Amino acid sequence: MLKVKNINTYYGKVHALKNISLHLGEGEIVALIGANGAGKTTMLNTLSGVTPASSGSINFLGESITGLAPDRIVKNGVSQVPEGRQVFKGLTVADNLELGAYLRFCSRESKDAIRRDMGHIYELFPRLEERRKQMAGTLSGGEQQMLAIGRALMAKPKLLLLDEPSMGLAPLVVQEIFTVIERLRRDEGTTIMLVEQNAKAALKMADRGYVLETGKVILEGPAAELLENREVQRAYLGKDKKEIWER
Amino acid sequence: MACLKQRNMGLSDQIAQYLVSGLSTGAIYALIGIGFAIIYNGTEIINFAQGEMVMLGGMFTLFGLDVLKLPLPVAILMAVTLTTLSGVLFERLTIRPLKSPTPLSLVIITIGGSILIRGIAMLVGGKDTHAIPAFSGSDPLSIGSATILPQHLWIFALTVIAIVLNKLFFQYSITGKAMRACAANRRAAGLVGIDVRRMVLFSFAISAGLGSLAGIIVAPLTMTSYDVGVMLGLKGFCAAIIGGLSGGLGTVLGGLLLGVLESLGAGLISSGYKDAIAFIILLLILFIRPQGLFSRAQTERV
Ligand SMILES: Nc1ncnc2c1ncn2[C@@H]1O[C@H](COP(=O)(O)OP(=O)(O)OP(=O)(O)O)[C@@H](O)[C@H]1O
């Protein structure tokens, strides 16, 4: 479904992605894990056209989306839920969701279909419906995350890129959001790329995973194998900490 | 005693008169100021060519009336349309080609663009000042002790209509919401599929349209010429600054306040101070309350 080949991305002189290749199959959940500054956000932003790659190619559903502007990439079926939610704070919850369907409005899709999908988002996140007339900026962090996910889903993406959806949220809310992500794959067959600091939770849900370190893929494989991998355990799952502490 | 009372009456009549003319020029400043705010909110650009759109509104109307011999309403529609297109062209030729715009390069290019537009208007239309006929005669109507010109009523009515339509557009249409989304968070706007550059173009078009309307409705009172945009642009900018660059009520109030203060200052102190008042207010606001007079406390959570 998605094929990324030898991608390099720079911020000025900072070489943030170094020759990265990866792929996603239809209906897969793939986790992208790595420490702070490893390049996870950059990877998603390169896929979304926010920070275009200087070399390499990105293919989605057999078409090249390399170098396209962000709005064109959404049009091709790839939506991102950005790090830190980035909801439109001065607009209402309902307006935020409506804007998620902006391209569908532009292509004159029937308003009923869009309204039905909005109802579906409210079903996934009932709290958003209660607050639909509230400014998005007044929502709690967890609610903003739900809104950011709902907004991305309103575009009906085939591939959903999620950047640290659990960041700064209470465990219960994280669980709620992860449940919805699993439901999306099960019920709608949405393909998902999940970036997480919370590597354990991400790998438990994912089919496969990639481990990023300083802009390079250092490990890849089925999620279950990565969970068992000693490197991964030491670096990202905090398994060996206790033993070190005891020594 | 009687004498004193009469003088007081005279003064309050005068003040009523200054208020009428102040509010109507203030409405003009508000329209121009909203144009500044719309572009600023969408792009963080202060478009110093906004005043030239005001000038173009008047000049295109004149062209329609004198050269094409069109009836006034048609000439006005044509002028608004042509100025809106000029705003689009302006964005295409000056803002969009910039590879990596900096605030300074944007200031320079909009100022450069404004000088160019003024120059062309002077070459084509000459240096004379021209009159545009009042929309429905100039027999003053008396309201209480003050008199009001029909053109003042046109100004109030058209300004209110333009501001209400503008508000409805940004509040309820999907394109208006998309433009607000760009203003709130450009990157996120791109990520939901909004073509950010297109929204920038729209903001230039709308601002030019509003500016041209201001230039057209004020022209019967003040005459028009190739260089009216400089002062009107600055006054509109001042209104927007008083209003904290809000695209709504703040800038409207800012414009009205400025218009009234100017008119009172010119009438009661000396007409020589009229233009100085705007600059004094501008400087005071920028030093003391750069967020504008009417901005509410932030309600956002981070
Ligand atoms: N706008 C920028 N300008 C310059 N360097 C940047 C910029 N954004 C990111 N970087 C650098 O690129 C590298 C990768 O950053 P990125 O944000 O992709 O990391 P990340 O894996 O998402 O980290 P985190 O877990 O903290 O979100 C870092 O070294 C970072 O300092």
Ligand SMILES: [Mg+2]
């Ligand atoms: Mg990140």
